[in-house]
Amino acid sequence: MEDPKSKWQTTTIDQWYGQKNEKVELLSGISIRYKSRMPPVPNRWVLIRDPQGQFNTVALLCTDLEIDALEIVRFFIQRWTVEVTFEEVRKHLGVESQRQWFDLAIARSTPILLPLFSSVTLWADQSDQEESLKRNEMK
Structure with missing residues (x-):
């Protein structure tokens, strides 16, 4: 009500x-x-x-x-x-649900996954912005 x-x-x-x-x-x-x-x-x-x-x-x-x-x-x-x-x-x-069998493998891979994901995301965003600028210049 x-x-x-x-x-x-x-x-x-x-x-x-x-x-x-x-x-x-x-x-x-x-x-x-x-x-x-x-x-x-x-x-x-x-x-x-x-x-x-x-x-x-x-x-x-x-x-x-x-x-x-x-x-x-x-x-x-x-x-x-x-x-x-x-x-x-x-x-x-797979962060928080590691698919490796050994603790040492998890300890080596987990710290790099988030920075790698972040780098790829930033690169994709920058690439998308550059493509958008190119499309606007062509108009």
Whole structure:
């Protein structure tokens, strides 16, 4: 049930799941999180919803009460790209699920996999940008 007194703020997010300039609505507030035998922790919560209803409402929490809702959303977006990168590294390079049989082989190969993946990704991005420039010059 939605509270009619809630004041959703409409804003535009630069990058939202690959979409540029996506309009979303934000609602934010402060709550207290309790955990058994632990001191209470204040949190700033942010709800993100799509006015067109194309994606589910997302809830975010932050323990820094000084950060505003939009900045929390930006932090989430930045983190998401890192999470996707690590998932790709696990999936395609086998990091965290090494296929070698010996600890020494794992110790030798694992430290090089992420820098190698990063180098290839940067090279591919640079190559794509150069091709894009060439296409624009031809027009």
